[in-house]
Amino acid sequence: MPGTVITAPSGVTAAKGFRAAGVSCGIKAVKSNGGLDLALLVSETPAGAAAVFTTNLAQAAPILVSLEHLKQSGGTARAIVVNSGCANACTGDEGMQVARDMATETARLVNCPVEQVLVASTGVIGVALPIDKVRRGLPAALAALAAEQGWAAARAIMTTDPFPKEAATRVTIDGRDVAIGGMAKGSGMIEPILATMLGFVTTDAAMPQPLLDRALRAAVDDTFNAITVDGECSTNDCVMLLANGASGVEIDDNTYPAFVGGLRDVCRELALGIVRGGEGATKLITVTVTGAATRSDARRAAKAIANSPLVKTAIHGGDPNWGRLIAVAGRAGVAFQLSRAAVVIGSIVLFKDGRPHDEAAPDAAAYLQGKDIDVSVDLGAGQASSTVWTCDLSAEYVRINADYRT
Numbered sequence: 451m452p453g454t455v456i457t458a459p460s461g462v463t464a465a466k467g468f469r470a471a472g473v474s475c476g477i478k479a480v481k482s483n484g485g486l487d488l489a490l491l492v493s494e495t496p497a498g499a500a501a502v503f504t505t506n507l508a509q510a511a512p513i514l515v516s517l518e519h520l521k522q523s524g525g526t527a528r529a530i531v532v533n534s535g536c537a538n539a540c541t542g543d544e545g546m547q548v549a550r551d552m553a554t555e556t557a558r559l560v561n562c563p564v565e566q567v568l569v570a571s572t573g574v575i576g577v578a579l580p581i582d583k584v585r586r587g588l589p590a591a592l593a594a595l596a597a598e599q600g601w602a603a604a605r606a607i608m609t610t611d612p613f614p615k616e617a618a619t620r621v622t623i624d625g626r627d628v629a630i631g632g633m634a635k636g637s638g639m640i641e642p643i644l645a646t647m648l649g650f651v652t653t654d655a656a657m658p659q660p661l662l663d664r665a666l667r668a669a670v671d672d673t674f675n676a677i678t679v680d681g682e683c684s685t686n687d688c689v690m691l692l693a694n695g696a697s698g699v700e701i702d703d704n705t706y707p708a709f710v711g712g713l714r715d716v717c718r719e720l721a722l723g724i725v726r727g728g729e730g731a732t733k734l735i736t737v738t739v740t741g742a743a744t745r746s747d748a749r750r751a752a753k754a755i756a757n758s759p760l761v762k763t764a765i766h767g768g769d770p771n772w773g774r775l776i777a778v779a780g781r782a783g784v785a786f787q788l789s790r791a792a793v794v795i796g797s798i799v800l801f802k803d804g805r806p807h808d809e810a811a812p813d814a815a816a817y818l819q820g821k822d823i824d825v826s827v828d829l830g831a832g833q834a835s836s837t838v839w840t841c842d843l844s845a846e847y848v849r850i851n852a853d854y855r856t
């Protein structure tokens with residue numbers, strides 16, 4: 451069974467055979483996180499690689515290059531290079547060349563084929579990424595590589611994040627320990643839709659590439675794909691998983707459930723960290739939809755509720771306005787029966803079977819003063835359910851995004 455997930459430093463290097471580094475190469479205009487803006491993650495041996503990418507059709511250059519390399523390498527990677535402060539998105543042929551140059555220079559330093567290097571970028575869209583700064587920073591990143599430097603890499607990939615996101619766990623399989631660790635960034639422009647902002651996960655298990663891809667997609671579906679901060683799907687979203695086999699444990703169909711359980715735990719911890727660190731967020735909100743006709747209906751309704759500005763601002767202000775929840779559920783485009791619907795905030799029933807329970811509003815208002823909020827809506831249309839995590843919407847979110855470029 452999966453072990454306890456920890457949020458200790460070096461999450462992405464918790465697995466054997468991985469080293470990481472985070473350095474400053476001068477991309478960010480304003481010094482933050484000690485100026486760290488270039489991360490490097492390296493496996494000592496070629497690792498199996500799987501990834502999921504944004505479904506946004508305006509895909510950034512690093513996404514396109516990484517897709518190419520995964521296809522060319524047959525799902526094998528030695529290194530991932532990541533910069534923050536510039537998304538290298540919507541930058542034309544020049545941006546594609548920059549992403550390729552990042553991979554080429556990394557491959558030269560790591561001494562591996564260029565197709566075994568994956569690339570990721572995050573930051574402002576439509577700005578040229580200064581490749582000369584990346585070239586100057588990569589040798590320093592190579593020199594700084596260490597199993598104890600996962601914390602630095604986690605900080606180097608941050609943009610507006612208020613804190614780094616790291617997690618790790620160990621799973622016992624056939625009497626031997628397998629480590630799974632990861633790091634992620636994301637704070638705004640979050641509704642992944644088959645990917646996330648940036649997430650990087652490692653394991654010292656080995657497994658066939660198709661099984662690795664299956665495990666990643668299964669874990670992502672219930673974690674990174676079940677979060678939203680503002681309903682915005684980015685141009686650069688991706689989650690990458692590397693498995694180098696250094697533990698000597700090989701995952702097969704029989705041991706797959708135990709492994710994917712641990713992978714899901716790590717991904718959930720990272721995904722919840724993204725929501726907790728949402729731009730301007732003061733509350734983590736768990737939205738559970740029950741009574742749906744299908745699971746896809748439940749997920750669709752939960753996402754609609756989680757993305758509603760009216761719901762998010764009401765919770766921010768501590769207003770138990772159940773009518774907003776019912777209204778969103780009714781317009782979500784899924785099967786819905788008002789006479790059988792219900793709204794529960796915390797454990798407090800505010801609406802059930804077509805009847806309001808406004809006498810419970812003061813208790814619900816008091817509950818909403820907390821930092822971790824549970825909201826449940828029953829659609830009254832079936833037995834399926836789904837859970838999505840989001841955060842409240844505050845004036846600080848508006849401030850951050852009103853002058854993001856300026």
